[in-house]
Amino acid sequence: MSNGLDIRLADIRRHFGARVVLDGFTAHFAAGEFVAIVGRSGCGKSTLLRLLAGLDAAQGGRLEADAAPLADSREDVRIMYQDARLLPWRKVAENVALGLQGERGRIRALALDALDRVGLADRAEEWPGNLSGGQRQRVALARALVHRPRLLLLDEPLGALDALTRIEMHRLIERVWSEHQFTAVLVTHDVGEAVALADRVLLVEDGRIALDQRVDLPRPRDRGDTAFARLEGRVLHRLLGDGAADREDLRAVA
Amino acid sequence: MKKLSLHGRGVLSWLVPVFVIVAWQVVVQAGWLSTRILPAPSAVLAAGWNLLASGELVEHIGASTARAAVGFAIGGGIGFFFGLINGSNRLAEDLFDTTLQMVRNVPHLALIPLVILWFGIGEEGKIFLVALGVFFPIYLNTFHGIRSVPADLIEMGRSYGLKGGELFREVVLPGALPNILVGVRYALGFTWLTLIVAETISATSGIGYMAMSAREFLQTDVVVLAILMYAALGKFADLAARALERRWLRWNTAFLAA
Structure with missing residues (x-):
């Protein structure tokens, strides 16, 4: 049984002035599913994530978690x-413990435990300024995990990291996701990253889902694998706009 | 060229001041410079010792320090308060900031005649002037500090469940602190500057008063002593502020590197 939230987005609308970013966006993320959202800059993928995080409000439509308004599940x-x-x-360690309520000793134990999970238990007493970019993101991951989230939103969290560190982070995220079994929504512009991590890759174009690609490769995934490359190629082609235009034709059969 | 050790460099940097003092002593002792114009360092030292022994020096320093502390606390407190509310609330900014900026353009020392009319030469007038001088550096830097806290961090804090007082304590205040402390250092400078002027014009105690009464009796050594006292107190206040910065801004890599 998954610990994740079952997320339903129905007919979501969001516009900024005259610019329509999301226009009737509808999607379902099953509990415990890892969904990656890819798309060009400005396609609405980050807006979508901000709506899910409650950092922004939609102008129409419903966001639901386990059949109740998502706003009730902020915690x-x-x-x-x-x-x-x-x-x-x-x-x-104090950064990881941010926002935790309760007795000091217990909070600290939780924070240290979360740091241990991301392999940074020995850096608990450092200032963030003394960490590398990859280490900082691992601390940020620990800070998110310590709250035992049932929905984890990832807004291009690895975009600024070097290639090797990214691959390490992929493994780490995959591991904590399979341990904690939360629902994960990753926004990324890196199709390879999406295919490496997600159960489903959603390609968003003009505020709608243009492609819903299931990824049924066994984990951990091998980027050198031909099936991997074929899937990555398919999403990439669609993203770049070559190939047929009809969305229904491209909807992959799971 | 051989590099000097850290110790060697420390010695080197004191070479010029020591030379100047020795030269000053020699020039005065040899009679090339009238003691009326500048007494010898030894004479200043002796005057300091005499005043210390009579308890007068401690009394004057105490009076000046008390004025500085009270004025700083009042002006700094009000400046901090307005910096906080104007920095975190647009309505408050619209309501108060323009007025405060207009008042800022009045040099506070220009108010001295008015202040004497209002308060006479009592303590209130001097404390008022110090508070006014301290207010603006603290206000401006607190305001700017709060505004410069990254919006990203505030958003992050909110999404991690921080609200109101907690958000302020964890994110806003520490983020504004480097700027606030810059304001504190400026304000300390203004404190002593204001006191020097205010005490030389109207006072019955304090270092400025000591200097002015010494001038009437042509005690140049005491006048020089008073000037040095101001310098020492200013330096001491600045060191205290830097110590606060070191302690509170340890996280800042710029301070770690320094």
Whole structure:
């Protein structure tokens, strides 16, 4: 039984002035599913994530979690940003413990445990300023995990990292996802990353789902694998706009 | 060229000041410079010792320090308060900031005649002037500090469930602190500057008063001593502020590197 939230988005609308970003966006993320959302810049994928995080409000439509309004589940939703957004004036362990309520000793134990999960238990007393970019993102991941989220939102969290660190982070995210069994929504512009991590890759274009591609490759996934490459190629082709235009034709059969 | 050790460099940097003092002593002792214009360092030292022994020096320093502290606390407190509310609330900014910026353009020392009319030469007038001088650096830097806290971090704090007082304590205040402390250092400079002027014009105690009464009796050594006292107190206040910065801004890599 999955610990994740079952998310339904129905007919979501969001426009900024005259610019329509999301126009009747509808999707379903099953509990415990890992969904990646890819698309060109400005396609609405980040807006979608901000709506899910409650950082922005839709102008129409419904966001539901387990058949109740998503807004009731704020405590179960955590987000990892593009930049780690650690408080530079708090030690690593204090950053992880941010927003936890309760007795000091218990909070600290939880924070150290979360740091241990991301392999940074020995850096608990450092200032964030002394960590590398990859380490900072791992701390940010620990900070999200410590709240036992049932929906984890990932807003291009690895965009600024070097290739090797990214692959390490992929493994780490995959591991904690399979351990904690939360629902994960990853926004990324890297199709390879999406195919490596997700159960489903959604390609968003003009505020709608243009392609819903299931990824049934066994984990951990091998990027050198031909099936991997074929899937990555398919999404990429669609993203770049070559190939047939009809959406229904391209909807992959699971 | 051989590099000097850290110790060697420390010694080197004191070479010029020591030379100047020795030269000053020699020039005065040799009679090339009238003691009326500048007494010898030894004479200043002796005057300091005498005043210390009579308890007068401690009394004057105490009076000046008390004025500085009270004025700083009042002006700094009000400046901090307005910086906080104007920095975090647009309505408050619209309501108060323009007025405060207009008042800022009045040099506070220009108010001295008015202040004497209002308060006479009592303590209130001097404390009022110090508070006024301290207000603006604290206000401006607190305001700017709060505004410069990254919106990203505030959003992050909110999405991690921080609200109101907690958000302020964890994110806003620490983020504004580097700027606030810059304001504190400026304000300390203004404190002593204001006191120097205010005490030389109207006072019955304090270092400025000591200097002015010494001038009437042509005690140049005491006048020089008073000037040095102001310098020492200013330096001491600045060191205290830097110590606060070191302690509160340890996280700042710029401070780690320094």
